[in-house]
Amino acid sequence: MFRCMLVRSSSSAKQSLMRRNLSSGSVPERKVAILGAAGGIGQPLALLMKLNPLVSSLSLYDIANTPGVAADVGHINTRSEVVGYMGDDNLVKALEGADLVIIPAGVPRKPGMTRDDLFNINAGIVKNLCSAIAKYCPHALVNMISNPVNSTVPIAAEIFKKAGMYDEKKLFGVTTLDVVRAKTFYAGKANVPVAEVNVPVIGGHAGVTILPLFSQATPQANLSGDVLTALTKRTQDGGTEVVEAKAGKGSATLSMAYAGALFADACLKGLNGVPDVVECSYVQSTITELPFFASKVRLGKNGVEEVLDLGPLSDFEKEGLEALKPELKSSIEKGVKFANQ
Secondary structure (H helix, E strand, O other): OHHHHHHHHHHHHHHHHHHHHHHHHHOOOOEEEEEOOOOOOHHHHHHHHHOOOOOOEEEEEEOOOHHHHHHHHHOOOOOOEEEEEEOHHHHHHHHOOOOEEEEOOOOOOOOOOOHHHHHHHHHHHHHHHHHHHHHHOOOOEEEEOOOOHHHHHHHHHHHHHHOOOOOHHHEEEOOHHHHHHHHHHHHHHHOOOHHHOEOOEEEOOOHHHEEEOHHHOEOOOOOOHHHHHHHHHHHHOHHHHHHHHOOOOOOOOHHHHHHHHHHHHHHHHHHOOOOOEEEEEEEEOOOOOOOEEEEEEEEEOOEEEEEOOOOOOOHHHHHHHHHHHHHHHHHHHHHHHHHHO
């Protein structure tokens, strides 16, 4: 019986792969560049993007070790061609012709560090990479993973503005990991299948600026106020939970790569004209008084097609929204100031 199950599973996998390979012929050619591809997030992200049938060309860039990552990932028998680029001199080749650029570059969090502690190092890295993007693939969608996202997205916007290449519809802060965590934690408490769960997360991507809207979660569950408060706190502290669990040996790399791949897939579907692709993301926004804000966004051929309203909030969520604004405003201003100094 076990052998029979293996045969059926193998046959099913082969059929799935055949369908994917056959369908790829009608899918547009899409080049995806990952900047920081040899790092803790970059390597598993490269693997996951290699598995995505929407990607035809996968460009992996980092300051070191990229050829090895590209050789390793490149042996996987999926659609995309993989090329690794290493060092500043090869950044041009890595970016030219890219439809989507994903940026996980920078140093990871360590125990005791906040995302703001990363600012001075990662802000400079993002500034340099965005200057190159503005020059060599100015029309690409940009998915910012490098922390602190609350500041690095405004930095990118300012750099693109200076180059005369800013399109607010094409710049995204990847907050998908907050959504992934909120779904997982909610499903556990609500005792519902996690695959059926949806929870919008708004605000920013650090601590109290992360605000999961459990009042809008589906399927609805009758959870107490104390449980919802605890779920909110755990979602906000999810990154710290992983940093502490890894005891100085890393941060949330695998789950972040997964979340980054999910959002990149949504962007590619939008570019390819798939209708009604909606994800939460940190983008230029007018739904609050803050210039950047994470909320549900409809994706399309031009990037952001529509920034959706927040919808009805519970009293607890209304309080959380007001509480997060000062910190998020400060992080945005910090990024803008850095980019212009």
